[in-house]
Amino acid sequence: MRSKPLLKQLPSLLLYGLLLVFLFPFLLILMNSFKKTQYFVENPLSLPTSLDFSNYVSAFKNMGFMQAFANSMLITVFGVLLILVFSSMTGYLFVRFKWKLNKALFFVMLASMTIPFQVIMIPLVMIYGNMQLLNMKITLLFMYMGFGIPFGVFTFHGFIKGIPYELEESAFIEGSSRARTFFQIVLPLLKPVVVTLLVLDVLWIWNDYLLPSLVLLSPGLKTLPLSTYSFFSSYSVDFSPLMAGLVMTIIPVLLLYLFLQNQIIKGITEGALK
Structure with missing residues (x-):
């Protein structure tokens, strides 16, 4: 018993x-x-x-924390906003317009998600280097859009299919344009998936080390993950300030996740039901 x-x-x-x-x-x-x-x-x-707390003081100074924080914040905010806006609009276009071209483009986007970044990173850097487009934040944002939009389109596509088209038809009868209908009627209904993608993309872009290390070469452009490398020398590593720097880097995204965790769970459960 x-x-x-x-x-x-x-x-x-x-x-x-x-x-x-x-x-x-x-x-x-x-x-x-x-x-x-x-x-x-x-x-x-x-x-x-x-x-x-001396390790935190040392990490704050050696990392150039405020400059690196500003760079990470700028890249993360604009990168996530661009991914969410363009992927939601593209997903809506693929669902509501049954063009053969849209079906082909949708499958091309799905296929692009299967290609590991490590396979194309060297050719990508060589191409952009030859065009003198490296060491620019706008280039990094453009790359994040290219890698992040396919997954966003795939996610929005599934959710938009579950929204009744009659809601949009009622808006069209009242004289609403296609763009206004999308932003005022369809997009608010996508709040759970928007919040879920927001957190996932923030975690990805904020913590990313490899892609910024290939694109951002100047010290003044370094993000927080790149700035933690300042504790590595040729023959040794200053571990304790490095740990303090990692803690300070983790805290912003941890707070974001705790603040939005209810919406994340709601988005995941609704996605499972759909």
């Missing part, structure tokens, strides 16, 4: 175990951000003896 309650609690215990596994790297970074690098090297699993 006692084994039955234990069996009922087993799924919960497994979930808590997985939670600890996923949280362990973050807790390890947080703990070591308050220790000296020497103590980190000796025993990275030990708890800090005191809350010493």
Whole structure:
């Protein structure tokens, strides 16, 4: 009889175990951000003896935190907005206009999602380098749009198919234009998927290291992930300030996720139902 309650609690215990596994790297970074690098090297699993914020002060100065934060914020905000606007409009076009060209373009976009970035990054950098278009934020934004819009179109396409066309017909009868109908009637109904894509794209662009490292070459253009590389020298790594810098880099997106988590769950569940 006692084994039955234990069996009922087993799924919960497994979930808590997985939670600890996923949280362990973050807790390890947080703990070591308050220790000296020497103590980190000796025993990275030990708890800090005191809350010493000197690593955070050092990281703030060495990273050029405010400049890097401004660069990351600018690229992330404009990149996400452009992806959401263009992918939602393209998804609407593919659903409402049954052109053969639209079907072909939709499948081309789906096919592009299967190509790993690592396969095309060297040719991409060579082409843009020969055109003297590297080391520019606008180039990075353009690339993020190219890599992010296909997934956005695929997601919006599925949700827009579930919106009754009669709502739009009623608006057309009242004299509303196609653009006004989309932005005032269709887009508000897509709020759950918009919020879900917003968080996913923010996490992707904010934390991205590889693509900015290939495009942004000047120190003044570095994003936060790129600026953390300042703690690496030829023969050593200053681990503790690096950990502090990582914590400061994580905090903005963590706050965004906590603020929008209800909308994210709603978007995921509605997507599953559709």
